[in-house]
Amino acid sequence: MLPHWLAFAAVLAVASGAGAQSRQGTVDITVDVTPNAAHVEERYRLASSAAPISLRVLTRPCTTIENLAVERAGSVVPVTESRVGPWITFRDTIARQDDSIRLVVRYDVRPAGTGVIPLVHLTTAMTGNGSTRAGPVKVDVRVSDTAARVSFPHMTRQAPNEWSARFVAVPSFLEVAGPRATACDERAGEGGDNGGLVWRFFLLVGIMVTWVPLYLAWARRAQDREHT
Amino acid sequence: MTGAHLSAFYAIVGAYLVLVCGIGLRNYRRASTEEGFLAAGRSLGPIIGGATLMANQVSAGATIGMVGFHYFSGISYAWTWPLVWIGWVVAALFVAPRIRRIAGLTLPDFFAVRFESKAARGIAALFILVVYAVMLSAQYQAGGLLFGLVGGMEYSRAVLLVAGITTAYTVLGGMYSNAYVGMLKAILLLGSYAIAVPWLLAHVGSIASIGETLTAIDPRLSGNWFGWRQLIAISMAIGLGLAASPYEISAIYSIQSKRATRMAIGYSFLFQACIGVGVLLFGLAMRVAMPQLPTPDLATPVLGMSILPPWIGLLVLLAAVVTFTRTGGAILLTVASAVSHDIYVELIKPAASERARVFASRLAVVTFSAIPVALALRRFDLVNFIVIWAAKLMVSFLFIPVVVGLNWRRATRTGAIASMLGGMITCLLWSRLGSPYFLGLDPAEAGVVVSGALMFTVSLTTSPASAGTLRQFFDDPRDEHASA
Numbered sequence: 001m002l003p004h005w006l007a008f009a010a011v012l013a014v015a016s017g018a019g020a021q022s023r024q025g026t027v028d029i030t031v032d033v034t035p036n037a038a039h040v041e042e043r044y045r046l047a048s049s050a051a052p053i054s055l056r057v058l059t060r061p062c063t064t065i066e067n068l069a070v071e072r073a074g075s076v077v078p079v080t081e082s083r084v085g086p087w088i089t090f091r092d093t094i095a096r097q098d099d100s101i102r103l104v105v106r107y108d109v110r111p112a113g114t115g116v117i118p119l120v121h122l123t124t125a126m127t128g129n130g131s132t133r134a135g136p137v138k139v140d141v142r143v144s145d146t147a148a149r150v151s152f153p154h155m156t157r158q159a160p161n162e163w164s165a166r167f168v169a170v171p172s173f174l175e176v177a178g179p180r181a182t183a184c185d186e187r188a189g190e191g192g193d194n195g196g197l198v199w200r201f202f203l204l205v206g207i208m209v210t211w212v213p214l215y216l217a218w219a220r221r222a223q224d225r226e227h228t
Numbered sequence: 229m230t231g232a233h234l235s236a237f238y239a240i241v242g243a244y245l246v247l248v249c250g251i252g253l254r255n256y257r258r259a260s261t262e263e264g265f266l267a268a269g270r271s272l273g274p275i276i277g278g279a280t281l282m283a284n285q286v287s288a289g290a291t292i293g294m295v296g297f298h299y300f301s302g303i304s305y306a307w308t309w310p311l312v313w314i315g316w317v318v319a320a321l322f323v324a325p326r327i328r329r330i331a332g333l334t335l336p337d338f339f340a341v342r343f344e345s346k347a348a349r350g351i352a353a354l355f356i357l358v359v360y361a362v363m364l365s366a367q368y369q370a371g372g373l374l375f376g377l378v379g380g381m382e383y384s385r386a387v388l389l390v391a392g393i394t395t396a397y398t399v400l401g402g403m404y405s406n407a408y409v410g411m412l413k414a415i416l417l418l419g420s421y422a423i424a425v426p427w428l429l430a431h432v433g434s435i436a437s438i439g440e441t442l443t444a445i446d447p448r449l450s451g452n453w454f455g456w457r458q459l460i461a462i463s464m465a466i467g468l469g470l471a472a473s474p475y476e477i478s479a480i481y482s483i484q485s486k487r488a489t490r491m492a493i494g495y496s497f498l499f500q501a502c503i504g505v506g507v508l509l510f511g512l513a514m515r516v517a518m519p520q521l522p523t524p525d526l527a528t529p530v531l532g533m534s535i536l537p538p539w540i541g542l543l544v545l546l547a548a549v550v551t552f553t554r555t556g557g558a559i560l561l562t563v564a565s566a567v568s569h570d571i572y573v574e575l576i577k578p579a580a581s582e583r584a585r586v587f588a589s590r591l592a593v594v595t596f597s598a599i600p601v602a603l604a605l606r607r608f609d610l611v612n613f614i615v616i617w618a619a620k621l622m623v624s625f626l627f628i629p630v631v632v633g634l635n636w637r638r639a640t641r642t643g644a645i646a647s648m649l650g651g652m653i654t655c656l657l658w659s660r661l662g663s664p665y666f667l668g669l670d671p672a673e674a675g676v677v678v679s680g681a682l683m684f685t686v687s688l689t690t691s692p693a694s695a696g697t698l699r700q701f702f703d704d705p706r707d708e709h710a711s712a
Contacts, residue, residue, distance in 0.1 A: 056519075058441060058516070058519075084444045085440050085441065085443060085444025086440055086441055086444060087441070087444045087445070121519070121520055122520065123520070124520065151431070152431040152535075153517065153518075153534055153535040153536075154534060154535060154536060154537055154538065154541065165534065166534075167518070167530070167534050168377075168521065168522060168526060168530055168534070169518045169519075169520045169521050169522065169530075170518070170520065171517060171518050171535075172516060172517055172518065172519060173517075175431055192440040193440060193443055194435075194436050194437075194438075194439025194440045194443060194450060195439055195440075195442065195443030195447050195449070195450030195451050196439075196450060196451055197302075197303055197435060197436075197438065197439030197442065197443070197449075197450035197451075197512075198435050198436050198439055200303055200450070200451075201303065201435050201508075204303075204306055204307065204309075204310070204505075204508075205505060207310050208309065208310065208497075208501035208504070208505070209501070211310065211313065211497060211501075212494065212497045212498050212501060215317070215320075215493070215494045215497055216491065216494040216495075219320070219487075219490040219491050219493070219494050220491075222490060
């Protein structure tokens, strides 16, 4: 059995390890949204690292990711693709040591009309080299339909068809809401392995929901007994 | 966060500061006696009392630290809520009804009366001073982190601002302020979570879809990151620690009656359940929405600042600000009472006038707000780890002397002192041994075992308390014969 303090130490190591392995730098993401597709370009400036690049994206039932290309210092990088649950991971097959890394990731999302646009992100945490408040990740979204708006996460409208925001990490996805959104059942993709989260969650809520009235009933009865 | 939102954030924090100072000023006169300042004149009803008990427990460790814990370790830590409630049931059954028999103001009052010992009072007061200063530093650290991230404020200034807010209303209204700000905290937490959680789930996905996403990252996130032994050890430290916790005992002294106290514990469960589910869903949903945060403690600030729509985000951030300032206020009041009431009034100047006592309490609030600031500026660890570590020391030191002292007539002064010191020293030494721990016992478990063994063995070999003292706590005459 894992001793408790060792587990805490392990947890801390995981938390701090994310920082230790993280690539200090910045990310600029531009998303062009049309009614039927979205084109995403992500430009990473990372500190030197000997570790191979590993990128990940959260797929959603109503979207597909196409034409993904990764460029490093202007040349195309071959990547391998693997899928676990809704996540697709892309790994750089060649490890190199550069002074700094300039990475460009381009891909298309279809159909974008459903509004969900997954964003590819590094599998290690980004740490900012500037203010954490401003964040090292800048996201700009241009929509072809001015009636459309970015509904997730919170972004600021800069012009009728332009939205932008800064984050401390890359969001898994953006959601663009607009009148042209096509219908799609986001729940259709459910039914995979949730690891028992659903029954654990409802068991926990069930215990809480039962506990409170039971306790209050006991507290009232205990007082009545004392009075009599 | 844009300039307009930043201004809105500071505007609502300013409004909150004005409101809590208003609450403090409104209660300034009522808090002009020592009983008024430290125990709200024993006037709190079950709902305000329940909010007060909840507000003491749900600290920055929950709204910042636990969200971060769920972010990196998934659902399993949420089981500590019902497990911690076992500690509250212990409090309702074995602590609250008996401890209210003496008109005490602080936990060391109980030690002084039950064990007829100034030394026990002094040791307990000193312990509270040290451990609560560390716990208070966790609240300030969380506040510094949040203001730094959201408002772009320099960390040290942010810590000073949080300490300033906390000190201001506590020094003005004492326990009255803490009780009403506790109610405000309950309303804000429940209100903001009730709006934010459904909004978040509508965008991030259902519980099932979150489960699929997290399981693919690491199956332990939707299962058991922490094993049951670990969860029980943490919950025992927090829950049983709460049953004998000085600030919860002070809150119990402040509630109108025994019945109101029992009901208040029930209402506190209700508040905690809603907050526990909200905190869990925040952490899990944030791991899906932004899986690579630089540190898990950023989950709540980033949620409020960058994910939620501005007005919902501001509510969540304000609720977090209220959380650490309010819990900070309760801790500060407990630390101050240990100094002003237990050390100054009871040990140094028993003849002090009522006015001098209240002045000493207010002075102690201001003075002892500074020590945790110095600790918070050093930023020791993740917020929740600080809270857990302080809880482990607390349960090792206080649980056995309080619960056994209230329920076993034969418990003696020497037994209590040996139990307190032995439990604390064991907890500290056990943690120094490093992992894997000897016999697989957590430092808190080892501390409680040694504390209990010392209490029983030493008490049985020393003289019991006088009959007059025992009559205050035990009313069954048959027990008196048995002890004689």
